[in-house]
Amino acid sequence: MQIVVNGAPTELADATTVDQLVSNVAKRPQGIAVAVNRSIIPRSQWRDTQLRDHDQVEVLTAAPGG
Amino acid sequence: MTDHTNADPFTIAGQGFDSRLILGTGGVASMDALRAALKTSGTQLATVALRRVSPATQGSLLDIIRESGAQVLPNTAGCFTSAEAILTARLAREALGTSWVKLEVIGDERTLLPDPVELLDAAETLIDDGFTVLPYTNDDPILAARLEGLGCAAVMPLGAPIGTGLGIRNPHNIELIVDRAEVPVILDAGIGTASDAALAMELGCSAVLLATAVTRATDPAAMAEAMRWGVIAGRLARRAGRIPKRYHAQASSGQADLWIED
Numbered sequence: 001m002q003i004v005v006n007g008a009p010t011e012l013a014d015a016t017t018v019d020q021l022v023s024n025v026a027k028r029p030q031g032i033a034v035a036v037n038r039s040i041i042p043r044s045q046w047r048d049t050q051l052r053d054h055d056q057v058e059v060l061t062a063a064p065g066g
Numbered sequence: 067m068t069d070h071t072n073a074d075p076f077t078i079a080g081q082g083f084d085s086r087l088i089l090g091t092g093g094v095a096s097m098d099a100l101r102a103a104l105k106t107s108g109t110q111l112a113t114v115a116l117r118r119v120s121p122a123t124q125g126s127l128l129d130i131i132r133e134s135g136a137q138v139l140p141n142t143a144g145c146f147t148s149a150e151a152i153l154t155a156r157l158a159r160e161a162l163g164t165s166w167v168k169l170e171v172i173g174d175e176r177t178l179l180p181d182p183v184e185l186l187d188a189a190e191t192l193i194d195d196g197f198t199v200l201p202y203t204n205d206d207p208i209l210a211a212r213l214e215g216l217g218c219a220a221v222m223p224l225g226a227p228i229g230t231g232l233g234i235r236n237p238h239n240i241e242l243i244v245d246r247a248e249v250p251v252i253l254d255a256g257i258g259t260a261s262d263a264a265l266a267m268e269l270g271c272s273a274v275l276l277a278t279a280v281t282r283a284t285d286p287a288a289m290a291e292a293m294r295w296g297v298i299a300g301r302l303a304r305r306a307g308r309i310p311k312r313y314h315a316q317a318s319s320g321q322a323d324l325w326i327e328d
Contacts, residue, residue: 006118027124033116033161040156058118060157062128064100065115065143066090066228066255066277 001053012051019046025059033060074301076272078250079166079198079219085110086267087297088139088252089290090277093229097126099286104134107280107290112136113168115143116158128162139200141168148187155192167192168222168254168275170202178228182209186216193217202254205235207242210251220249222275225266226256229278233262237269244270260289260296267300268308 001014005025012021018034018041026032034041035058041049051057075082089109094100104112112131131138140158145151148171155167171188173181180203192199198219203209205223213221223243226232233256234240244251250272257263257276266274274297283289 025121026119027121031125031128031161032119033157035153035157038153040153040160042160058157060116061119061124061161062114062138062140063117064091064094064127064281065117065141066092066113066275 001051003051003053003055003057005057006059015050017047018049018051018057021051021057022046022059026061031061034058035060074305076250078200083110083273085294085297086273086301087263087294088113088273088275089136089280090141090275091127091131091281092143092277093281094286095281097130099281100127101130101134102287103280103290104131104136105290106287106294108294109134110136111139113139113141113275113277114162115141116154116161137166138162138164139166139168140164141202142170142188143172145171146173146181146184147171148184148191151184151188152191152195155188155197156195159197165196166198166200166219168200168202169218180204180224182206185209186212189213189216189218200252205239205243207239207246210243211246214247214249218249220252220272221247222252222254224255225253225262228255230256231258231279232256233258234265234269237265240266240269240271257293260292263293263296264300264303267297268303270304273297 022029037056075084085108087109088111089107090113142151142154145154151171159165171181171184173179189199189201200220201213201218202222210221225234252273252275253266253271254275257279263274280286280290
């Protein structure tokens with residue numbers, strides 16, 4: 001299936017979970033928030049949330065800012 | 067001599083801070099420069115934005131802020147609508163484990179001035195959702211009162227547009243905001259140098275939030291230290307009670323027993 005992760009089209013195995021995606025995209029899971037199609041997926045649900053074809057996923061963290 | 071500098075905390079939402087300088091991290095040239103500036107500023111609260119994760123740099127910013135002993139204050143920079151700001155605040159709470167937010171809803175790219183309609187809407191929703199909301203606002207006493215009325219934990223009027231370093235363009239409005247506010251007034255944006263920070267405190271602000279003035283200074287660590295002392299000097303002057311301004315001179319040397327005869 002194909003999803004969009006942080007604006008980039010990404011090919012993933014079917015039934016990939018948010019938890020698995022985060023471990024691919026981020027160096028460590030601390031300090032991270034995930035939104036799928038503009039809905040926040042709480043950390044407690046990462047393991048049980050499977051991504052679906054065409055999902056728009058944002059994996060966010062702190063960056064320098066005023 | 068009494069040390070006045072370390073015994074003057076202020077509180078936001080019941081939490082005390084000894085330092086009245088809040089440091090924004092935007093514009094830092096390097097993590098080493100940030101580490102040095104955090105240290106010399108003495109700040110206990112540092113703002114961050116929420117952005118897409120980059121594995122190369124992930125974690126270092128938060129590590130550096132926490133090593134400095136400062137608390138992380140996420141902002142909603144980059145949001146132009148209430149809905150974007152609300153989602154960003156909730157994502158920041160999820161990522162960083164804090165319900166404090168510097169609420170920023172911008173009206174346009176050119177001025178980066180707050181959009182008051184969107185700001186009020188976002189503030190109301192986030193307060194209902196349990197957030198401690200610190201809104202970046204225009205230097206408008208009526209808007210500041212409305213934000214306080216909604217339950218914001220502080221109001222943060224701008225001195226001048228973000229990143230301009232133009233100082234405090236309307237000191238009278240800042241005084242009007244301070245006069246009626248019962249929550250801390252934090253001067254946010256527009257500070258260029260230490261005298262601007264001192265003026266904010268002389269006008270009665272509880273604290274100063276600045277980023278660019280330090281992070282884009284030639285020597286950020288030295289400017290951070292200058293800001294630290296600027297804030298302390300301005301606060302001391304405010305508490306000390308300045309003399310009234312006079313139109314004509316008033317001799318400071320006494321006239322009694324003057325040996326020169328008329």
